[in-house]
Amino acid sequence: MSLTRPFLKWAGGKYRLLDRLLPSLPAGSRLVEPFVGSGAVFLNAAYPAYLLCDLNPDLIGLYETLRREGERFIKRARALFTPENNTREAFLRLRAAFNASTDAEERAVLFLYLNRHAYNGLVRYNARGVYNVPFGRYKAPYFPAAELTAFVRKMRDCDVTFAVQDFRRTFSLLRPGDVVYGDPPYVPASSTANFTTYMGGGFGMAEQRELAQEAEAAVRRGVPVVLSNHDVPLTRDLYASARIESFSVRRFISCNGAQRDEVRELLAVFL
Template identity: 55%
Template sequence: MKTKQRAFLKWAGGKYTLVEPIRNLLPGGDKLIEPFVGAGSVFLNTDYEKYLLNDINADLIHLYKIIKRRPKTFIEDARKLFVPATNQAHVYYGIRADFNLSRDPYERSLYFLYLNRHGYNGLCRYNSSGFFNVPFGKYRAPYFPQQELEFFAEKAKRATFTCEPFQHSFRRARRGHVIYCDPPYLPLSPTANFTSYAGNGFGLDEQAILAQKAIDASAKRGIPVLISNHDTVFARELYQSANLTPLQVHRFISQNGSTRNKVGELLAYFAPQVPGLKVGK
């Protein structure tokens, strides 16, 4: 794959800038399993025969399923929301309210894409009541990602989408499959808070469970697992049995988005305890 493909969603913590080092560490296999698919940059920039793409965010997975099933209709309908008349604060908050009240998966999917591209910094955040609460982004002309949507729809023919706890994705893995995990990141400092994503908490206990699942999958079942996370003391403790690749990544780290500094990133590769698997995809 010569050029990198961008996701059609804006996504905090997306892996577009890390595609090359991640791809270099992923081994070959029949299927790539992503328990935390997010915007799908790794999916879009690898070449496995099949994919199992999971996320706990039901809105995200409904969107992906609809684009796979009805790409042309979805793109035509979504384009109508990307006009100057809809790029106003009062319209944005009206659509956000409609999204929060809607129970129709197709309507919610259209609104989800609109909110993602018109909301502040492309954030995906829900309050304790499960309502999407990202404020208006005030962009001059939000980009309509038609090419990216079409690419995703075509590649999604190889993918199965699920919305379930990450542990279930591990259970679905078989010999010959590869697992890549991009979980909600560990805080950079002990006082930092986790962001609310899809109304589900992912704390230190879940981080430890994920690390143990990776250890068990690689050591007991011969399934390679790659995990990305912040490079912290706790991360290195969790992943001490893995092959660690530290990186420095540019990222917005202040709340107002004006400060872009390098932060430590860690790629932890849990090699399968079986011979014959070559690194590099």
């Protein structure tokens, strides 16, 4: 199967798991993603329509700007990927410009630059909403021209709606024919592997429980739901009413390459 790679680096991105994930998605007329992230599933699924949501307005703003501006956006973004801009001083200057900007297109261009130049491609904000990921020190950050073009093509080939909203609002908008794929912030696989607070506010146990309840309620309305998470006793309990598919994955977010061990991941299929 030929797969399309997302243009963003993304903690927990699903590109490497698509061979497991895509066959688990039921047929339908619209795929709904409450946590769209890098868009790997959207790019490689085959639905006529999509509702793609996330709480991060910079992420959704980037997608909407790319759809609107297309090649002009790609050209403007490419201009930032130079040796002169691949220094700590330039990175801090452009990061400050991003945090100070209120212009949607400028923020979108800088968001892509930061994503490719920041440490581990992380997207993280402090309590005041300031993007604060440090410089990544990459030798030559890759400019994803082909991946950006593929994303534009996919958006133009189907009916795509973007929205900045939480998962509760997204589930309230479900309609017959929808299929939901949810990739929430994961429950910790260990005491040192909690990545649930990058957007501020966190995604704790109350939200994990509400998400499982929303999935069960959606199924009662005739809408199938597939959720990803770590395979730990807690998720097994939360998703007790679902069919569980479990497999090993390699963690790529760790800053220490020697610690990128395999962990157990699950797909909870609510039908």
